[in-house]
Amino acid sequence: MVQATALPRNETGIETVVGILKQRFGDRCQTGASIREQHGHTTTYIENQLPDAVVFPHSAEEVSEIVKTCALHKVPVIPFGTGTSLEGHVNAPAGGISVDLMQMNKILAVHASDLDCVVQPGVTREDLNTHLRDQGLFFPIDPGANASLGGMASTRASGTNAVRYGTMKDNVLALQVVMPDGEIIRTAQRAKKSSAGYDLTRLMVGAEGTLGLITEVTLRLQGIPEAISSARCSFPSIDAACQAVMMTIQYGIPVARIELLDALSVSAANVYSKLDLPETPLLLLEFHGSERGVVEQAETFGTIAEEFGGSDFAATTSTEERNKLWQARHDMYWASHGLRPGAKGLSTDICVPISKLAECVTAAADKAEEMGLISPIVGHVGDGNFHCLPLIDMDNPEEIAKAEEFVGWLNDLAISMDGTCTGEHGIGQGKRPYLLKELGPAMKYMAAIKSALDPDNIMNPGKII
Structure with missing residues (x-):
């Protein structure tokens, strides 16, 4: 395995947060070695860096509660979907809490006449398309793996259909996001276009969980x-x-x-x-x-x-x-x-x-x-x-x-x-050395955004920036 850089650990904070979350979530907060290893290691070649606990929330409110607890004690939060990422996105270089969103897997609404739908982040693209088939609709982004739609938004995925239908940034209309302080926000409405302020949706799509945790995705659909x-x-x-x-x-x-x-x-x-x-x-x-x-x-x-x-x-x-x-x-x-x-x-x-x-x-x-x-x-x-x-x-x-x-x-x-x-594939840990070469001085403005939104660097630290 390729060695990944470790970051300083907040041992006291981690111990405190794990205790709080185990008491609050019971069996939905796991600390066993095998499940922690599963949530650090994916198909990447980069060494496994385990989180200290894995929590399985069922709602945006529970995600908010987890993030607020971690923010109070300055403990890292790492989002996890299906684990198909390739650049070390789900590793925990400073330890912390892996938030497994796969039990948030409800299709909340399908607006067939508007060609859009609203889903929780744990819904996979195959599950969504199976659900849509009887309505003559489909979601076209196909990265190959049966990835979760929250993960696909987080990494700005694309795949085989991108030449005609674009990438995730072209097909996400709005997001619900839990911010680093635990507040739940919505980045946009369902309208197909908008000039209303900064484009927070595009900011979060591809942010790899470094600016917030996606808890709901509004997607553009196509007719079969x-x-x-x-x-x-x-x-x-x-x-x-x-x-x-x-x-x-x-x-x-x-x-x-x-x-x-x-x-x-x-x-x-x-x-x-x-x-x-x-x-x-x-x-x-x-x-x-x-x-x-x-x-x-x-x-x-x-x-x-x-x-x-x-x-x-x-x-x-x-x-x-x-x-x-x-x-x-x-x-x-x-x-x-x-x-x-x-x-x-x-x-x-x-x-x-x-x-x-x-x-x-x-x-x-x-x-x-x-x-x-x-x-x-x-x-x-x-x-x-x-x-x-x-x-x-x-x-x-x-x-x-x-x-x-x-x-x-x-x-x-x-x-x-x-x-x-x-x-x-995204930047994660594996592509960080090349991002500065590609974007140069623009990187300091990315770092400024990260610092402004997440001053304690608890959101998926060690990725992108």
Whole structure:
């Protein structure tokens, strides 16, 4: 594991708060080692930093009570959802209280005529879409994992549908938030647009729990498309696939998803998901619209793909075939580990302007090969976002150092291309060193906001700032 920086602990305050919360919440306040370890460790490669207790609230009022108790004794508060974050977001570098919001899992209201809904933070995206299906609606943000919607808002998640439907910042209309002093606020109303004061909703979306705990989310919804078509096409090189992506976007084809798998990823998917795809770079696409429209969109893409050497092109409207392909894409994290059994994947993500995509992805693949790393690449390339997954032996310090060098090089490359060190994973602990490089003097204004709202630094300390 990569060592994470520890922060000073308030031992007296922690002991006092744990005692108060155990008395108040009984069995809903847990201090066992295994559950504390579960709430520090996720799929991240960063070492586990355990909280001192885990509390399971049922309402915003109970969250407020927890935060007020912690604020009084200056004890850290760390929000927890499904635990699928990748940059050490849920670690407790100064100890403290993990607030597990997964029992706050009610869908509070669906306003079908307004295309919005109100949910508690523990509702997962799959549960919401199951609930909405009979009303002809869906929530489009799909990060792959069945993440909680509160966590998705906190990390400004996106995923495969972002090229058409945007990211969480585009789909959250309002939030209820418990602030660092325990006060419960609402950041906006349900109106689709507003010029009313500072945009506190956007401030909280992506704040990773460092400014407050999200206890309710109002989301924008979409109508389920009349027709959905998926397509796949193989390419002779990563550059050719990326050039086809750029041309598709520039032509204005309204793709809902356009995903890249490099040859390593296709090989892993073939084994894990029992496919028989050509083991060359692959694009997976999805089109939403009318019956005629999705067919025309797929055909237009097929013409573009031919210009760049695309082959084995196939399109389908079959739900079974579509689901099989997209499930294989969602399983890529686990499938990739089959390329080197026993290794740990160090997942990273960057995002660059679409005009820089081919150059950046090709450079990343070449650099990994030059360094002797097995590093499959997948990406939501319609918006310039892609992921590398170096597979490393966590008992080998030299391999860990090499992988961290590669990730650092990749982040620097993205920033040099007017891109970002994280397209969707967030900063957490893992990306903090690169945020200053990316934003420079703007960081002091972020720090000023953090200090003004959370002067005692109890809200998820050690993340972002």
